[in-house]
Amino acid sequence: xxxxxxxxxxxxxxxxxxxxxxxxxxxxxxxxxxxxxxxxxxxxxxxxxxxxxxxxxxxxxxxxxxxxxxxxxxxxxxxxxxxxxxxxxxxxxxxxxxxxxxxxxxxxxxxxxxxxxxxxxxxxxxxxxxxxxxxxxxxxxxxxxxxxxxxxxxxxxxxxxxxxxxxxxxxxxxxxxxxxxxxxxxxxxxxxxxxxxxxxxxxxxxxxxxxxxxxxxxxxxxxxxxxxxxxxxxxxxxxxxxxxxxxxxxxxxxxxxxxxxxxxxxxxxxxxxxxxxxxxxxxxxxxxxxxxxxxxxxxxxxxxxxxxxxxxxxxxxxxxxxxxxxxxxxxxxxxxxxxxxxxxxxxxxxxxxxxxxxxxx
Numbered sequence: 001x002x003x004x005x006x007x008x009x010x011x012x013x014x015x016x017x018x019x020x021x022x023x024x025x026x027x028x029x030x031x032x033x034x035x036x037x038x039x040x041x042x043x044x045x046x047x048x049x050x051x052x053x054x055x056x057x058x059x060x061x062x063x064x065x066x067x068x069x070x071x072x073x074x075x076x077x078x079x080x081x082x083x084x085x086x087x088x089x090x091x092x093x094x095x096x097x098x099x100x101x102x103x104x105x106x107x108x109x110x111x112x113x114x115x116x117x118x119x120x121x122x123x124x125x126x127x128x129x130x131x132x133x134x135x136x137x138x139x140x141x142x143x144x145x146x147x148x149x150x151x152x153x154x155x156x157x158x159x160x161x162x163x164x165x166x167x168x169x170x171x172x173x174x175x176x177x178x179x180x181x182x183x184x185x186x187x188x189x190x191x192x193x194x195x196x197x198x199x200x201x202x203x204x205x206x207x208x209x210x211x212x213x214x215x216x217x218x219x220x221x222x223x224x225x226x227x228x229x230x231x232x233x234x235x236x237x238x239x240x241x242x243x244x245x246x247x248x249x250x251x252x253x254x255x256x257x258x259x260x261x262x263x264x265x266x267x268x269x270x271x272x273x274x275x276x277x278x279x280x281x282x283x284x285x286x287x288x289x290x291x292x293x294x295x296x297x298x299x300x301x302x303x304x305x306x307x308x309x310x311x312x313x314x315x316x317x318x319x320x321x322x323x324x325x326x327x328x329x330x331x332x333x334x335x336x337x338x339x340x341x342x343x344x345x346x347x348x349x350x351x352x353x354x355x356x357x358x359x360x361x
Contacts, residue, residue, distance in 0.1 A: 008149040010127045010249045011116075014242055016155035016234065018162075021050050021117060024092070025058030027152040031113045032089020035062040038079060038103040039094035043119050046163060047094065063088070071098050071134050073141075076105030083110040090115055090151070097125040097280065104131040104146055113151045119159040120168035121237045122279055123175055126153050127245025139269035153241070157229055160237055166224045167279070169233075170312040172240035173217045174285025177308070179247050180210035181291040182258040188295065189257055189342065202250040209239045209247075214304070218311045259294050259341055259352065263287035266336035274323055285314045286321060286359055293355035294348070302358065319361045330360060 015023060028035045037044075037051070044064060055062050063086055069075040079102055083091055091110070093103030094117045107114035108131075118126040125131070129149055135141040161169075183203045187195070213236070220236040223229070264283045268275050275283070286309065289302045309316040319325060334356055338349045 008129045008146070008249060010129055010242075010245050011150045011153045013152040014127070014155070015153065016157065016238060016242070018157045018229075020154045021047060021156040021159070022054050023152075023154055024051055024115070024117065025054035025056070025060045027115055027154065028055070028060045028062075028090050028092070029058045031151060033060060034086070034088050035060060035090045035092055035115075036079070036083045036086065036088040036106075037062055037064045037092045037094050038067050038099050038106065039064060039092075040068065040099060041066055043095040043099070046119070046159065047117075051094075062092075067099065067102050069102070070136075070138070071101040071105070071132060072136060073105075073133055074136070075102050076109055076133075079103070079106035080109035083107070083112060088112060092117060093126070095119050097123040100125045101131040104150075105133070105144070108144070108146055111147075113148065114146070115152045115154070116150055117154045117156070118241060119156075120164045121155075121160050121172040121240040122168040122281055123172060124241055124245035124248060126150070126155070126241055128248045130248065134268070137269075138272055138275065140265040155237065155241060157234065157237065161224055161229045161233060162227065166221055167282075167313060169224055169236065169240070170221055170314060171279040171281030171285070172244075173213050173221070173236065173281070173312060174288070174309060174314055175281030176240050176244040177210055177213050177305075178258070178260040178284050178288050178291065179206040179244060181288060181295055181297070182206075182260055183247075183251070184295050185259060185291060186257045189345075198250045202247045205243055205250075206247050209243055212236075212239060214308060217308070221312060257341055258291070259337060260284050260287040260291040262340035263290065263333070263337045265340055266333045270329070270332050270336060271323055274321055278321065282314045283321075285309050285312070286316060286318070289316070290352070290355055290359050293358050294351050306358075316359075317361050318359055325360075330356065 090113050091103045091107040092115045093100035116126040129146045130143045133141045220233045289305045292302045306316045315321040
């Protein structure tokens with residue numbers, strides 16, 4: 001059924017509350033006595049005191065790798081080498097998606113357990129058992145799957161909500177919303193081949209989160225903008241991280257086809273200046289109306305998605321995002337998106353090309 005591949009649900013343990021980072025020493029002690037923390041200096045300044053206290057209380061030694069490199073194979077190899085040379089038993093990804101992906105990649109190479117401590121709810125990287133490898137030129141190269149599930153995820157709301165700009169939560173909502181129309185597209189194109197139990201369940205969860213975001217995503221963002229946190233915000237954070245990560249993990253038994261995320265890959269390769277200015281989820285969110293249109297959604301549903309991006313503070317056209325708007329540049333994005341999706345399907349190519357205007361202006 002799964003071509004001899006294992007299905008990993010994602011995280012052995014998931015904690016989400018104010019103060020969850022204080023558990024870090026105890027979680028490491030389940031796997032060893034020495035840890036490597038992959039992070040950046042800004043995040044470390046915010047978390048250092050609490051982490052040191054927790055590690056000391058559990059008699060855990062640790063060292064910090066301030067990895068300011070992109071998520072490339074070279075970065076994975078460099079951190080894995082240090083992990084092995086310094087005898088770390090656990091690798092900890094502390095911060096955003098880049099640090100978490102580097103920690104996951106390095107742990108896989110070194111054969112060590114990984115714990116993630118996300119400081120934003122902008123992506124599901126903390127729970128997803130895959131990590132993205134970028135090329136040295138900044139383009140998306142490939143996604144790789146972990147050999148072992150993530151041992152623990154510590155979501156401390158003191159950082160993911162109270163000390164994180166609201167736009168990161170908005171980006172996470174947009175990124176997660178893409179799952180529902182992308183799975184619908186997958187089912188349309190794979191037919192009975194794609195209808196396995198795990199993909200069906202992933203689709204159900206994705207549809208649930210999409211509806212929930214539409215109903216209460218903007219309200220949660222308003223609450224966070226007031227520097228407050230309530231049950232609704234906690235629910236949205238959980239959906240951004242745990243449920244969206246679970247969706248990705250359940251779908252690994254089948255093939256995923258996605259126009260919205262492939263558009264993001266195209267931007268990484270062809271419009272690097274735009275990629276530098278916007279978060280992953282913001283660019284994916286821009287392409288959700290395109291994905292819906294390719295699926296054959298109604299005009300009302302497409303406009304509702306565009307309106308939702310605007311409510312989240314995400315530019316809903318390429319022009320507003322500052323893309324290069326020449327005919328040649330737009331055609332290159334169309335070609336790349338199609339090639340990454342189903343390159344031999346020329347009917348799909350025409351559908352993408354005909355509907356691209358939805359996100360252009």
